[in-house]
Amino acid sequence: MESELSDQDRLSTLGSTHPIAYHVGQPEMDLDKWLIFSLLDKDFLVSLRMVCVFGTLGNEAIMVTKDEDVYGLGVNQSGCLGIGDLHSTLLPRKIEALSKKRIKKIACGSGPHLLACTYEGELYSWGHNGYCQLGNGSSSQCTVPTLITSNLTDKKVADVACGSHHSMCLTDDGEVFTWGQNNCGQVGLGTTANQPAPRRISITTGKKAVAIACGQTSSIALLESGELFAWGYNGNGQLGLGNNANQHLPCKVTNLQGVFISQVVCGYAHTLALSDEGVLYGWGANSYGQLGIGNKSNPSVPTRIAPEIGRVVEIGATHYNHLSSAMTQDAHVYMWGQCRGQCVMMPILTPFHSINSVFATFGTPCVTWTAISFDVQPVTRVLDALRSAFDEPEGSDVRFMVEGKVIHVHKAVLKIRCEHFRSMFATHWEGDTNEVEILQFSYNVYKAFLRYLYTDELDSNPEDAIGLLELANAYCESQLKLQCERIIKQGITVENAAMLYAAAIKYSAKELEDFCFRFALNHLSEVVQTEAFLHLDEPTVKSFILKAALSGAFRY
Template sequence: MSAKGKKRVLENPEDSPGTPEKKTRTTKTNAAKNTKSTEKGVNGKTSDKATTSGKENKLNGKTSTANKDKKDNTVAKENGISKEKVDKSLSKIKVSHRSHGSVMKKGVVLTCGEGDVGQLGLGEDIMEKSRPAFVELPDPIIQVAAGGMHTVCLTDKGTIYTFGCNDEGGLGRDTSVEGSETRPAKVDLPYKIVQVSAGDSHTAALTEDGKVFAWGNFRDANGSIGLTKSGIEKNPSPLLANEVVVKISSGVDHLTCLTDKGDLYTLGCAEQGQLGRLAECFTNRGGRKGLENLLKPGIVRCKRYKSRKLAKFSDVWTGQYSTFVEEKETGDIYGWGLNNYYQLGFADMENRFAPERIESFCRGVKWDVINGGQHHTIALDTDGKVYCLGRADYGRLGLGENCGEKSEPTLIPGLEKTKCLHVDAGGCASFAIDENGDIYAWGMGTTKQLGSGSEDDIFVPTKMVGKALSTRNGLCISGGGQHTVILAQDIPNTNS
């Protein structure tokens, strides 16, 4: 088979023999390769060492301004509001949330891992980087988000730059010029953006006025399901026009939107329960109600613990196939979605299709961040301590080579002596940044996204080093499907 015809298979979230593969993507380079042979795991589960790739299908030319405006109006009306009303509403309110712009410090972007579809932002000729490398961008960056095979960067001016795989519109811009997807380019959005999120094939943006725009595609085990009722969206499309949203967060194929009222809306794939608002019988392409049941943002409802009152939420986080929220009044953590390796914190390995209070997260610890990979979760408390739970293979928990699965948050000994400010998870990898700006990485090394200079797995938190980091401190980090994106800040020169 030619290099162009080679494929990588996205590991199945359920990870059990006999389950159909979720999807494939075709690459145009010979970089596509299997990372390790499939292995049997606990209870017959198979290895998740396989990685994803993508293809670089080009959009068919630039859309004219007239056509774009017509399309924006059509999509806006389908979401219950005209484009003119969207524009008018955007001038009313300024939203804020502790998550906006990460730590709100300006920095530069570094990438490492596999870049065979341009997700490293280093041009057509660079297919991989085993150490972090500098990415040229025109403005300082305040947030980065790594999708499955694309990258999103938010500037201090509120503009967005994207690069990587655009076969399903995840970049939100035209890439008809050969190689244009491999370098950062601006997304055309006439609003100031304060937060971005990215999934496998979609990207979302939150404006300073609390409006959400998204583009790309959601997929399930059977293939594409679209992003809106109109299907795949290759340009930014408005969502939730009548709500003021304060935070967005993306899983692989689902999107969550937290409003200023404490309500949570979800949309996308529901197969593993990650939307938290559909009974299991309706999660396969919306059941008899169809795709609109999945793609129209719907509110998640649950009652507070030992109360008849409906819960309101103050924060939301996502794993690849899961969702976590913080209840506003008590700080309790609720979760739903895939739990086949205890990654939600429930000890029964059953998926959750509706919000449920997670006892293991409600034992007096206050949580700052909870992020998830495919089969594991990493969490940061307000004291800067890092915890993990879920699947242990390939070192992703950071608890050593011989540890087993964990069904509740477990303190990582290798980080006990340092205060961490940021954590994140790739599919099979974990990351942390401490108060000194040191970056730690551990987990599966095959895709080089640990930035260690090799493809070896790392079983305990290990400091990331390299030329690009020798004069910079880490601010935040985002793990993608097979690459990692770092926001770093230059260390002031004290000798001058």
């Protein structure tokens, strides 16, 4: 029977403790796969620099802003939001004890409990504590992050990892400390007695650890020499020692002799390791294909995985599920294992650009495999660059004159986005002044159209949308026409229904025509008394009356 394996944190390339997975870009784009963030304000999402999603349903999160404020969000099981109570929240609540502390790493245990370390090397813990996994000397639940100092005096904590009910930390001088539940020897002190406070473990002399990870009841450390040492529960061979016996002291994974490991992660009951040459290995439980070796055997020694996908640069797994993922040198992201209930026996290519997207979309629960850290440096996306370039005189090469006002644009952008402009700016087009005068449309309408070509966004009122509908019809822009119809439908009122109805007829928008007619029919007495209805031309009025009669509007 498989034993649960805990929080893996992604382990480091040699020379640094394992970096959190970095995803360059805007947080609101990277977080849209998690429903827990769907109610959050866009401005708040943009302010984030680190996010960790955890919980048995992927319904809890810790968020750190660029201003170093920390917030909790979600169901708050065992006080794991750190907000001082057990109340759940759909909106962010500030964690005062961690704010302005400059959080560096966060790890989550399925117990549940959490650890966080700061750039100054401080260690905080909170959540469930029935097995002393918080390391504060007690076994009482803690709803507020508490500074842990026992046995860590003059030490700077650089990394943290959590098992289900045990914890680990790595100091900047390469020492490993463990505490908490120890029934399988997962604390690595040679006994099975629970440990209430951090204790340094002896892995090997003269070599520093550079990264750590936890299974649910097992632990693993990566040394600066590229060697792995594992201890704790081994019922599925997840320690990689060639047997299934539990280990109460750290044991070297000898079957990787001559291989320099640079990263290691733990899944529910399996382990993945990556060499400095980009070669991927796995061992342990494999009943869902989580080792990606094409069968369901459970190897207890490191086994090479999928050499056909090429050089691997990043790997991911989490104790919350049986899913594995890897990113290759050419930025292709693969996944295998239990993918939304399906057993995928070999790595398959995904359309994603990050490993966390795999876990958000196909993991059950949809947790982050490691905390996401967003690049704090300004990042310019293509869409952002286009948006800022719109109507900027500098760099533009054509001007539209509309109602005496100028709109600055770029021929190349217009030609890419619109067939009308591709024809207009063909090679035979002569624009001595690079200026085009527009007479048939208003300034507001034409500017909204050109902005749409730059941003793919349309923000207009129903009245201007009528002008845009006319333009879309004239320029054969079917997508723009659909968006105009949507705006018109959303803005229809008794006062403008007749005008919108006439416009829909004029521009051959049959679906919009039917929508406006049904609205007018539902409010017939009010609509026929409006100014807009009185200004309809005679054929339109006659047509409307006939349709209304056929719909039974005048029956008694």
